[in-house]
Amino acid sequence: MDIPKDNFPEWYNEVIERAKLVDKRYPVKGMHVWLPYGWKLMRNIDEYFRKIFTEHNHEEVYFPLLVPETDFKKEGEHIRGLENEVYWVTHGGATPLDVKLVLRPTSETAMYPLFSLWIRTHADLPLRIFQIVNVFRYETKQTRTFIRVREVHFFESHTAHATAEESEEQIRENIEIWKKVAKKLALPYVLVKKADWDKFPGAHYSIGAETIMPSGRTLQIATIHQYLQNFAKAYDIKYLKEDGTHDYVHQTTFGMSERLVGAIVGIHGDNRGLVIPPEIAPIQIVIVPIIMKEKERILEEAKKIEDELKPYYRVYLDDRDNYTPGYKFYEWELKGVPLRLEIGPRDLENNQVVLVRRDTFEKINIGREEYMEKIGELLKEIQENLLRRAEKEMREKIKKFENLEEVKEHKGIAVVNWCGSEECGHKIEELTDKKIIGIPQEKRKGICAICGKETDIVAYVAKPY
Amino acid sequence: MDIPKDNFPEWYNEVIERAKLVDKRYPVKGMHVWLPYGWKLMRNIDEYFRKIFTEHNHEEVYFPLLVPETDFKKEGEHIRGLENEVYWVTHGGATPLDVKLVLRPTSETAMYPLFSLWIRTHADLPLRIFQIVNVFRYETKQTRTFIRVREVHFFESHTAHATAEESEEQIRENIEIWKKVAKKLALPYVLVKKADWDKFPGAHYSIGAETIMPSGRTLQIATIHQYLQNFAKAYDIKYLKEDGTHDYVHQTTFGMSERLVGAIVGIHGDNRGLVIPPEIAPIQIVIVPIIMKEKERILEEAKKIEDELKPYYRVYLDDRDNYTPGYKFYEWELKGVPLRLEIGPRDLENNQVVLVRRDTFEKINIGREEYMEKIGELLKEIQENLLRRAEKEMREKIKKFENLEEVKEHKGIAVVNWCGSEECGHKIEELTDKKIIGIPQEKRKGICAICGKETDIVAYVAKPY
Incomplete structure (x- = not known):
């Protein structure tokens, strides 16, 4: 390689090009051609998704790419969070469409109208499906291969359950599945709960798996969402309970994408090129x-x-x-x-x-x-050495800080005490010029870096991709 | 099954629904949800495509879904043939796009700008790639599951060669591959060369594999196209020859789709439901x-x-x-x-x-x-019995006719002598209220059903889906 890995952003681009994972010269910004070698890598990951989710009682389906505007707009928060970044199909041939169509940015709005037809009684639950598809985001930020693109190779699983407890159980199972995926890909990560203002549009809460790239920036490589009944109410997904009454189902989702390839490239590679687990x-x-x-x-x-x-x-x-x-x-x-x-x-x-x-x-x-x-x-x-090495490197980049000025300069995740209020949260982000990427399970006694209140909550503060 | 197979159109819809291949209640006309059982069948076929095309020296790639209008419009015939049936993406969020984007109806126009970058010298040839993707057609005719849909699960291979002879050799190899696919799926077929007015937009010639459904209508289940240099000239795909001069490459393509599932359903099924090879x-x-x-x-x-x-x-x-x-x-x-x-x-x-x-x-x-x-x-x-049985049924539906009035009533393929002129061709179509689905290799001496000229060309006349 001509560029050493120390110069990470340029090294990253060079290694992707020279190892022929994708061709970036496709004439639409943020969309690239998967070349045979890169596509084989992505497909090996896909096949593992199929294997592991089948073992965990999910069935594979395929939902259409295009979602009618009317269905897309049913869940208020969801649409507000996504409407600025979806592509719109407005014409078939020269004919304007009666109902405009959205290119799926993710498939809740395509799937859930059907869920409401499929689910009738408690015997239909739990429902667990997944699909491996491409999704589309009209990204206005700078694009970056595998990391921020406009056509995203995507895995998504969707489940529906009778009770909140059962959907919580599914969240725990999703975390177990994620651990297996991360091991298969030799990727180190931390799990965080997203701050309320940063959760998936329409979710009750969101969990992110975050890794740290050699640049010190964090990369979210998996997300697990608890919807509870938010979408079920918008899409009228009800079931008949054993006691004869009806209730809305409780839903979860799990998403992963080609970002996993970006993480493999960035985390394991060296001055000679890629190192693939x-x-x-x-x-x-x-x-x-x-x-x-x-x-x-x-x-x-x-x-x-x-x-x-x-x-x-x-x-x-x-x-x-x-x-x-x-x-x-x-x-x-x-x-x-x-x-x-x-x-x-x-x-x-x-x-x-x-x-x-x-x-x-x-x-x-x-x-x-x-x-x-x-x-x-x-x-x-x-395989084990790659994970061990990467795990060690990542751990070294997670550091506790009291002083927000120092957080600014840190390359990696800064662990900062925080009272948990949205106001102090935003101030932390402002003063550090970084983001709260989420709250880990670990507690630490201390005082909020902004208001000085005693707290055992910590925030992970970093510059995310 | 409630409906006997004799009532084919209704039987077909019923069996697809009851066997849970797809769910047709998706709220966009001509787009359906692939259910787990149907998707497994489709994926088994896809995996066979992967195996057979890899054995025949093709590599799998993935090209983006969206094609810029500017690239889409480079080959005149191609665009004229397709522009009325493509979906247009015009907006990202609320912003009108600078260059409108087409949802690929097939991928020539996405791939060939890149081919012109990839191919430099004769050492880069032959180039053989394939992809398995969904393509989109804004169908205005009546839609029918697997047979005429707006989102089509699609296989396409694309090759580029130094000489016309080499691209002809590829066409022969594609036919050999097709024979293996048809055997794997236990599908009987006839191969025909498409009439000039019916070939793929931009092709030099097109070959179709046609089967006959129980309704007597024909279904085109594979197409092999010889482009020669038509697209190479439009997309400037040139290579350096050993003698130091440059020439345009010669191209072929091969397409198959979820229609294969439609053929399996229709041809092998019986009064009790599906019969899968x-x-x-x-x-x-x-x-x-x-x-x-x-x-x-x-x-x-x-x-x-x-x-x-x-x-x-x-x-x-x-x-x-x-x-x-x-x-x-x-x-x-x-x-x-x-x-x-x-x-x-x-x-x-x-x-x-x-x-x-x-x-x-x-x-x-x-x-x-x-x-x-x-x-x-x-x-x-x-496996063998299904093919033998289907082959026999199909053969019985191919009959020779002298009288065009009788052709009208025939359920299947009518074999009719034809001088080969476009004028007489269209008259045959008019008088029979059917289409010339193509010209088989077999010859038969006789006189053109319209002009009476002596000819050994026959046309296959049928009602295609």
């Missing part, structure tokens, strides 16, 4: 034959190794003729393949292969009898 | 325990069978307590599961299971030692 890497092992002599025999052996690995791993044999091994090392390091397997004349002689870790660059000579087992161990170790 | 069925085998006595032991055995089958097949154990076996039979027949496995007290005693084929309703008693092998055989037989 083995569990979701498009290619887990690249085989590079070192050909100086005995070309035929080495290629044959490399092919044999590929065949041995293929049933168990995502493996790629780079047998291109017109590139040197050095060039190939460079390219696959840039693309973040977790493990490189080299095989050359000396390895052939010694009945061994060479394994090189992408995370530590450690080189391991290993006999052909044991190499399969070793690869399994190494991929596991790399 | 085993290769793509969401559930291949449903296990129904017949519980009269020994509930525990039977359920245990059913679970054991499920575990035995799971590694090899998509299997579902229907162990619901509150439904009779009869109700379950009815429901899974409606949903078209190819094979039912029953296990009751007598089967337990005799160490056997009962297998029931969905296509023929044949009942087979088979010992527990052989049942696994038998299931493999039966699924293969069902």
Whole structure:
């Protein structure tokens, strides 16, 4: 890479371009073309969503992209929060539409009119569905690949429950699911409850999973929302209770997006390029034959190794003729393949292969009898090491502060005591030129940084993307 | 089912609703909600697309949904053919957009500006990509689930080649791929070259795969287009040849859609509901325990069978307590599961299971030692039988005619001699109140049904959906 990771914003753009995750030259601002390698990474994450949410009793559906204005406008807070950032379809051909259509910014308003038809009695509950779709936001702020875009690759699950307790139970389950997703992607995070003025439009409360990027700015990579009956009342989603009376359902949602790819790029990458966690890497092992002599025999052996690995791993044999091994090392390091397997004349002689870790660059000579087992161990170790390393880096960026002036300069999350009032909250934001990204579960006794009142609430203060 | 298949249009709507493939009550005309069972079927087809096109050296990408008006309008014929049926995005929030955006009706105009950046020299060719996305058409005709909708689940591959010969070679390869897809879905078809006035806007020529629905109307279920240099010239997609000169690339595309699901529903279904080909069925085998006595032991055995089958097949154990076996039979027949496995007290005693084929309703008693092998055989037989049966039905609906009056009444494809002129073509269409859906490869000597000129060209004349 030409740009060191210390210069994070430029490094981030360069690595995305050079590793060919997306092509940003698409002629609409904030919309990019997913290239094969980037799309494979995104799809591996999608497939994990499918697996984990199916295990947790969700079913996959697909709702239409376009939402009629009339349905879109049913929940007051929701529409007020979103109406400035939705795209409007106004014409079919040259004909103005009778009812304007919104490109879904998220799918509550598409789904819930149907929920009110699907849900009749308590026997229809709980209802748990998810979909993986693209959503659209007319972003007016500066766009940034994966992080702030106008067409967003999106995961959303929606559930409906008989009681508030059951929807709270779902929130806890969603947090358990999130922990598995974060582990799969080797991403460290903190969970926070959003401040009231910052929750999802229409939600009763919102929980965010926040990570810290190398720039010190925070990135919200998952959100879990408790709606209770807010939307059910707007969309008339009622069920017949066992006692013969009717009640509105209680709803939750869970959203994640291509931001996860942005987090993987930013958090694990280094001066040589991407470092992709083995569990979701498009290619887990690249085989590079070192050909100086005995070309035929080495290629044959490399092919044999590929065949041995293929049933168990995502493996790629780079047998291109017109590139040197050095060039190939460079390219696959840039693309973040977790493990490189080299095989050359000396390895052939010694009945061994060479394994090189992408995370530590450690080189391991290993006999052909044991190499399969070793690869399994190494991929596991790399996955764990990436998470451990990232976790440590993130923790170092979370610091307690008493003085708001110092918070201004801090790169990361500042932990600040706060009385919890909206007024003091906004003042903290003003004085630090940052945002309260949320309130963690941890308590700490102290005095509010603004009004001096005794409190055990802390706010996480940071500059979010 | 309440409606017999003889009443095809109503049967079609009923079976889709009752088998829960989609929910048509979404409040935008021509857009429906894919329900879990229908979406699994569609996704199984998508996964096969991924597999087969990857084997044929295509890479998967994702291009944005929205195409700027300026790019959309570059190829004259293309835009004239489509401009009346595209949705226009005109506003972001309350702000009118500087450049209006089209919801892709297909992705030529999104992709080819990027192709002109990607392709530099002959070494960049051939380029072969595909994507699986939803596309949008503002249909003014009557909509019909899967067949004519406004949001279409779509597969599209796009290739670029150095020479016309190479793009012709790709067309032949696309036909080979299509044959595999059709076999996988057990769909019979005929291949026709579209009449000049009916080809895809901007294409040099178009090939359609057409099948015949039980109504006698034809359904185009795949299209393969030869563009040659038409789009390359409009989008300036040039490459450097080995001799140092530049030339425009030669392009082809291949499109398929959710119409394939419509064809599966219509062609294989019967009076009891859907019949889904085993290769793509969401559930291949449903296990129904017949519980009269020994509930525990039977359920245990059913679970054991499920575990035995799971590694090899998509299997579902229907162990619901509150439904009779009869109700379950009815429901899974409606949903078209190819094979039912029953296990009751007598089967337990005799160490056997009962297998029931969905296509023929044949009942087979088979010992527990052989049942696994038998299931493999039966699924293969069902797959083949569905195709054979459908193929026979379709062939019976293709008939030769001399008299255009008789063509009018024919339910299916009428084979009519035609001189090939546009004038006579349109007259044939007028007089039969049908369309020339295309020209097959087969020749037949005769005289043009309009002008009487000697010709060996035949037209396929039918009423297409």
